[in-house]
Amino acid sequence: MRVLMFGWEFPPHITGGLGTACFGLTQGLAKKNVEVIFVVPKAFGDEDKSSIRLVAAEDIDVSHTKVELEEFWRNIHYLEISSNIIPYVDPEEYQKLIEQSELEKTINKETTSKRKFKFSGKYGINLMDEVTRYALIATNLAVTQKFDVIHAHDWLTYPAGIAAKMISGKPLVVHVHATEFDRSGENVNKSVFEIERRGMVVADRVITVSNLTRNIVITKYGIPEDKVVTVHNAVEFSNGYEFEEFNKKVPEQIVTFLGRVTYQKGPDYFVEAANKVLKKNENVRFVMAGSGDMLNRMIRRVAELGISHKFHFTGFLKGSDVNRMFQMSDVYVMPSVSEPFGISPLEAMRSNVPVIISKQSGVAEVLKYALKIDFWDIDAMADSIYGLLSYKALSNFFIKYGQEEVNNLKWENAAEGVKEVYESMISNK
Amino acid sequence: MKTICFYFQVHQPFRLRRYRFFDIGEHHNYFDEFANRSIMRKVAEKCYLPTNQLMLELINEFGSRFKISYSISGTALDQFEMYAPDVLDSFRRLADTGCVEFLAETYSHSLSALKNKTEFENQVAAQSRKIEELFGKKPKTFRNTELIYSDEIGAMVADMGFKAMLTEGAKHILGWKSSNYLYTNAINPKLKLLLKNFRLSDDIAFRFSNRGWSEWPLTAEKYVSWLKKIEPRDEIVNLFMDYETFGEHQWAETGIFNFMRAFPQKVFSDGSFEFLTPSEAADKHQPVSALHVPQPISWADEERDLTAWLGNDLQDEAFDNLYSFAEKIRQIDDAEIQRDWKYLQTSDHFYYMCTKWFSDGDVHKYFNPYDTPYEAFINFMNILSDFTIRVNNKIKEQGLTNNITPEEVSNMLKILETRVKELKDLQKKSAPKKRRVKKKAEVETKVKAKVKVKTKPKPKAKSQKEEKGKAIAVKKVVAPKKTSTKKKQ
Structure with missing residues (x-):
């Protein structure tokens, strides 16, 4: 079985739990004989590729982008609105990112002319633009790669997942690590919420990281219960981790x-x-x-x-x-x-x-x-x-x-749960 | 004629209220008055009153041929007095028939037998007194908390003068032997043992309403036919169970009352069984052998051991902590502390801390007021912290000094010595300073006088202090002058 998986980051270039979770999951899946093509916006070259095939989105030629797809994107015009919420990023980095992306915008102009998109690979002020461009890349991958299932992690990659599904006709699973309600309380960003909801509606299955999240998906996004499956996260600590002897300096x-x-x-x-x-x-x-x-x-x-x-x-x-x-x-x-x-x-x-x-x-x-x-x-x-x-x-x-x-909270067990979801979708087809 | 021996355990704990650490040292009311009252009332209406009525009717119907026995914990009796005197009256009516035996146990349904012999004996004595007061008869048979038994516990019970004791017919103790005979304690053969027939008991207590059970529904006829199937030479069938089985664990709707109403009639019409109380059964039958129980057993869970109450680190810590008070409390003459001490020993508090049934939300959860064993532990320990403060304060208040160990005395002496040394050091430190100041004043005679003052008793010391204060004041005033003179030089 081969999976086309869309992520936004991969160790060591991570800003939050999403990258770590994706890494653990792909490793677990590899042990279960599931092949993963992992797509990230930008590959730095030092990522751990032992268990996956890492494809950097910026290396993909997008000149063949289908016209219907552009039609699809035109319908979701709010994608152009830049978001002032930035998921997972620490506020200290917020400023840095904005400055960084300002710089990169100028570079982008040059690179797009070469028909390859340049991605910052980090969350930033031009996030929505990047999400859009990432989805365009996905359409190309959907044509050139062979796979059985599409798997998209969190809202940033849902448009890519949707696009790949439309081109290939393969089943899509979206993986909810967090919802807009977790990030912003009741003051949700409507554009993000809409992307999330659309991803869940189009997907054949929705995986949530807990029953708590599953309930949110069912009640707040109106997704049918039988489509939503909980696969609890796991945690894998690198074996080399040693406890540094450290004595605290206060008696309390x-x-x-x-x-x-x-x-x-x-x-x-x-x-x-x-x-x-x-x-x-x-x-x-x-x-x-x-x-x-x-x-x-x-x-x-x-x-x-x-x-x-x-x-x-x-x-x-x-x-x-x-x-x-x-x-x-x-x-x-x-x-x-x-x-x-x-x-x-x-x-x-x-x-x-x-x-x-x-x-x-x-x-x-x-x-x-x-x-x-x-x-x-x-x-x-x-x-x-x-x-x-x-x-x-x-x-x-x-x-x-x-x-x-x-x-005992092993990714292997989580991967088993995810694999069962894949199998249920393939047998349904 | 074979014997059927019915015994019912009647127990309610004093449940603890949610006791936060802010309460420590502030509030000393530990018990959840509302829960205890409302649960007692609920169980009284559903179980105690209707079942007592049923038992009374059966005894009246069959003359003195239908006999039963109860062991009622002291905490349950206290709660009857406080919240359900009607239940107490109905037990008195049962006692008056002469067909009911009341057994002895520990006052607070405690685990003291496992920890502290003196406390155990005190509690049993208190319970026996209470039973005699209320029902007019001193108990002759003993039943320990949750049928907990070992050779040693049996020997203690025999020493207290009991002739018979009830316990579990645990498989791992009996092996090939049958529970349907009388046995004796392995240390003191004078103590006879009645063993619970757990299969036939649990058919009523646990399986009666289980629709998944192949024998459901259980009728009196069917049950009597099972009784008849025991080995021809077996002598006695001991049916021991929670009294709350009737109407509370098995609701009235399950037909449990109808079963019980029909049961004696079926037994009598069959003619091969009689009903006896535990002490009558122990008198009638001959023990077949001694029973060796080196490790304590109980009637709880599949394991029939103590792990429902003790064994995990939390339970052991709380248990050890609680019983570390035993000696101190014996010296305290305070009704409230004595009462709380008893109520805190109730085994239920430790049962709530059990981590065995983490995953399966089965029967245990039903009785547990806490969401997790950790909450039970924290709550209990908070209360114990407050109790410690009260006990220690009381001991101080009562001036109980005979409690001080030689170690403590030597410790106190050490502290005293270091204090004295510190004082002397301080004195030394302050003395030369004075001298310097005095030098400026050039009054040598005063210094000599000071040396004399040191050897003199207290009243003079006070004046020394005053002088010291003056000296410092002088020093402060003098200081600037000093520097100015130096500059001049």
């Missing part, structure tokens, strides 16, 4: 929030819970690692509550700093308001840190050795934090069984 226990400081991640609930814990237990420090549009508000709130001496902000953490942060932590909290899946608690568990996760996260559906609370229930959150800090038997229990649980 440390409770950590690590993620984007945005509405979706529920940082405000974390601050309120911290305040409650500090009233009772002075021997603890709270850390908010990450940045985002709510960061300033959080800093103000912490000052207002008078807990700044015990509540610290690290800003955005990268690479080894993330590991070090986990090494220092005694409790990890993910109070997300809406989290399609959520990989970071698994990383914490792998570093022997007990976790508290919100019931409104997909990962809560697969974890047993974690405390689960409603994101809004700050009393329960505070109580859970206090419990893990005070009662060693509980935190030791999680440390003892957590690692094993995480290590």
Whole structure:
């Protein structure tokens, strides 16, 4: 079986969980004897190609683009509207990206004349343009490549998936890693929502990363239940990962929030819970690692509550700093308001840190050795934090069984689920 | 004539309220008054009242030939008194018939037999007193919490003067042997053992309403025919179950009451069985052999072991923590602390922390007020933290000093010594400073006087302090002058 898969990024060039998830999934599929042609907008050359055939979209000649397809795109004129929401990107990078894309726009003008599109391969201000151009490339691939199934990851690639399906007539599966509702709450970007909905409607199957997301797809996008299948994400840690010995420098226990400081991640609930814990237990420090549009508000709130001496902000953490942060932590909290899946608690568990996760996260559906609370229930959150800090038997229990649980969440199992979806579509045809 | 021995467990725990860590040291009410009252009322209406009525009618119908036995936990009795005195009255009416035996158990349906002998004995004594008070008869037969039994527990029970005890006819203990005989304790053969026939008991308690069961629906006729199929030389069939089987676990709609109403009649018309209470059965039959139970067994789950209550790290931590109080509490004369101590020992609290049935939402979830075992653990530990504070405060308040160990004494001595040393050091440090200041003043005689003051008792020390204050004040004033003179030089 051969799959034409559309992604937007691939390790090591990633800005969010999507690239990591795609990588894990393709590796898992390879073990199940599924061949994957993975299409990304721009190949840098240092991607891991052990289990897939990586095709860079900018290398594809688009001179043969069919006229009907152009007709199709003309109908969706809102694609030209540039979006002010940028998925997965950290706000610090936001500025950089915009500047970068400004530069690239000038280059684009030159390259398009050579009938090959130049892609930045990153999310940016000209995202919608790129999505459109990416879809045009897809039509070409659909003609030149041989495959049985088309698989598109998240809304950025849905137009490409749709285009490929129209040209080849092969079944399409769209994979929902996050919806516009997860990214923006109720203030959805209509264009993005429309692309998402269209992708789901045209697709023969919709794969969601959790039942939580499945419900959103069914209720908010109006997709029939029997078309939507949940395949939980997995996590694969590279074997070379070693725990760097790191001793924390403060005597207090440390409770950590690590993620984007945005509405979706529920940082405000974390601050309120911290305040409650500090009233009772002075021997603890709270850390908010990450940045985002709510960061300033959080800093103000912490000052207002008078807990700044015990509540610290690290800003955005990268690479080894993330590991070090986990090494220092005694409790990890993910109070997300809406989290399609959520990989970071698994990383914490792998570093022997007990976790508290919100019931409104997909990962809560697969974890047993974690405390689960409603994101809004700050009393329960505070109580859970206090419990893990005070009662060693509980935190030791999680440390003892957590690692094993995480290590059993294998991409191979997820790939099996995805493969079953492929097979069901082919047999239906 | 073969014997049928009916025994029903009647128990309700005092469920704990959601006790957050903010409550520690602030609020000392641990129990969910609303849940305890409403559950008691619900079970009373669905089970206790109608079943007691049915049993009373059956006893009246068959004279003294229909006999049953109960073990009612002290916590359940307390709840009857608080929320359901009508149930207590109906049990009294049953007691008056003389056809009902009330068994002894631990007051709070606790696991104390596994941890603390003194506490176990105290609880059994308290329970026996309560039963005698309410029903006029001192219990002669013992039934431990959830039929938990081992050789050692049996020996303790025998030492307390009980002649018979009930436990599970666990397969892994019996092997080829049959539960349908009387056995004895392996350490003290005076204690006779009645073993639950789990197949026939569970046919009523668990399978009765299961439509997927090949024998559904179960009728009294069919059940009596099964009773008759036991080995011809078997002597006794022990049918032990939760009393809540009637009307609560198996709803009235399943026909459980009709089954029970028809059952004695079918037994009597067959003529090969009689009903006896546990102590009558133990008197009538001869034990066939000793039963060796080195590891504790219970009537719970397939494993028939303790893992529903103890064994995972959370349960063990909570359990060990709780019983670390036992010695302290024995010295405390405070009704509320004594009551809470008893209620906190109830086995249900540990049952809620079990992680065995993580995935299957079966029968266990029905009885569990918590979503996860972790919540149960945190809640219990929060309460225990508050309880610790109360116990320690009370001990201080009562001036209970005989509790101090030699280690603690030597520790306190050490602390005292270091304090004294610190004070002396401080004194030394302050002394030379004074001298310097005094030098400026050039009053040598005063320094001599000071040395004398040191050896003198307290009242003078106060004046020394005052002087010290003055000296510092002098120093401050003097200081600028000092520098100015230096500059001049």
